[in-house]
Amino acid sequence: MSANAPAQPPKPPFDPAPATLAKPSLARRVFGGLSGRLYWRTFFLIVLLVLASLAGWFQSFRVLQLGPQVEQTSRQITSLIDLTRIALVHAAPEYRTALLDELVKREDIYIYPREASDQWTPMAHTDFTRRLTASVDQRLHEKLDFADVVNGRSGLWIGFRIERSDYWLLLDRSRIDPSLGEAWIIWGVLATLLAMIGAAIIARFINRPLRDLSIATAMVREGDFSQQLNETSGTQEIREVNRGFNRMARALQEIDQDRALMLAGISHDIRTPLARLRLEAELSVPDPQARQDIIADIEQADSIISKFMEYARTASPVRESVDLPDLVTKIMADYSKDADLRIRMPSNAEAQALADPLELQRIIVNLIENARRYGRTPGSNRVELDIGISKRSNEVCLSVRDHGPGVTADHLPLLTRPFFRGNEARTAAKGTGLGLAIVDRTITRMAGRLEISNAKGGGLMLRIWLQRDPADVLPPPQL
Structure with missing residues (x-):
């Protein structure tokens, strides 16, 4: 407080508005700042476009692959059931056990007798499984039971009949996996990474000339005309913009120098006669009030000149x-x-x-x-x-x-x-x-x-x- 201010000022404390302004969250400041920059906006836009394109192609391949995959899986299941039936029907009873063991060893195919007490969970209904069961039933001309779990063991379980006996056929679950596989995922990740790298390069290529132009413009706005843009590299449009900016900066610098020189000359030329007028007023005007008014007018004119010079100052x-x-x-x-x-x-x-x-x-x-x-x-x-x-x-x-x-x-x-x-x-x-x-x-x-x-x-x-x-x-x- 100043020396002459009382301990209890009569006015209420001033409004400390800057200290109480609501602060945006850190995430909002960070992402808001990024989204406001041309580089990041271009980068994110290119990445989103590439990801959308990859998603479209992925879905297209998935849809186009679904039909052939259903047909292929259905053909494999019906072939296995038909071969199993033929093998068990025509094989001698003493060789059936050895035949089932051979199927397990060579094809990873398990055949179990189906009991009435078996606890089984029907296969989950998806577009792929619905189409698969319908195709298998149509090929075999009978209704089969498809299960995900039988007696606590998961897998691809298919219930079928051989003559008057019921059996379970257990296959590896991967036979009906409708996904595109790990290879597609790996290639998708690699494509995304390449897209991000390409987006960063393209965004940098687009943003760099604009960033240089923005920096040079800010320096010119602050009175620094030393920044010159490259007129030999980049595309033809960028070179033309840089040449135009450099010419404009040089012209503004010349105008600014002429203005400063003109104001300095005006200040010097006007202040000299003002000093003589003040001296003459103090010596020649007998009326004290008139003399004081003249001196006040002269001081005001000198103050106006000082303001002009201060406003025209260009030094950083x-x-x-x-x-x-x-x-x-x-x-x-x-x-x-x-x-x-x-x-x-x-x-x-x-x-x-x-x-x-x-x-x-x-x-x-x-x-x-x-x-x-x-x-x-x-x-x-x-x-x-x-x-x-x-x-x-x-x-x-x-x-x-x-x-x-x-x-x-x-x-x-x-x-x-x-x-x-x-x-x-x-x-x-x-x-x-x-x-x-x-x-x-x-x-x-x-x-x-x-x-x-x-x-x-x-x-x-x-x-x-x-x-x-x-x-x-x-x-x-x-x-």
Whole structure:
């Protein structure tokens, strides 16, 4: 708190909205971030298309294979039953046991007498088994019993009759397995892996030029025109886009240099006669009030020129770790003797942000001066400011709230537009209309962002979001 702030401020604490915002879940942030990137969207789309194609082919082969597989299995079962019947009927009684043992050894086929006390479970009804039983019955011209389990033993059990005796034929269950087999699964997995690798290569090939263009565009937006795109590699369309971008960047750089040179010349040429006018006014104007008015006008003109120069500044700030509470405390100390200004900040605030200390100090002072000009509390001639500092994930929020009349909702998006002044909504104070535009421009160059809204209970709320110092981010707890 400032030196002249009372221990119990009359105003309620400001709304710490940044610290209480609802945080999305980790999965939603991760997958939302991935789905928003062109590379991953292209990758997932190609993978889904390939998987859908594989699933379609798999189902087609399965359907086309079902009929021939039913026919083949039915033919094998009927052949085994017919051969078993012929062998047992025509074999001498003393050789039947040896014949059954031979069938077990060579073909893995078991023949058991069927007893009335046998406990058996009918075969599960699927499209394959229904078609199989119907085909076998049709070939043999009789109704057979198909079972999955007989007396606790699982397998392919088929009940049939030889003359007047009933028997069970036990076969390996794999004979009626309608799946496409392990080979199909292995090939399907390999095809999926190859599809994912191909999708990654294609997505990278498509995304890389766009990523380079996005990076170069961001650098140009921040005033860095050094990034040049490759004009010799890639497809013809990409080369043409890169050549057009490079020409545009060079033209913008020349325009920016000409603008900075022009403004510097204007500043120098105008400030010299302004200094002479002020000196002449102090020496030549006898009326003290008229002299003071002239000097005030000259100072306002000089301030306007300074604002123009500050807005035209293109140098990128150097970011370093900044102790926000310490910086705000020093600024508050500079305003401690101003009786018309009261600044409050929680004493336990702490946060480290990545920013240019000098530029950030200018931003905070600019916001304070903007509040002094437009944010006086209704019914008084004082300005009351609440400064809050909060941390969220990898960002730090510095909020500045006044208790003035606020701004109409339709004017809020226009406050950062150069030369816009919302005098109708606040006061009739005069200014250049560059204050918040300079703040927004400088914060953007520091990889931050500015949010402006009306505060609950009245007044204007400005939130500055900056990247958090990695050293200030606590590591996750060890489980």
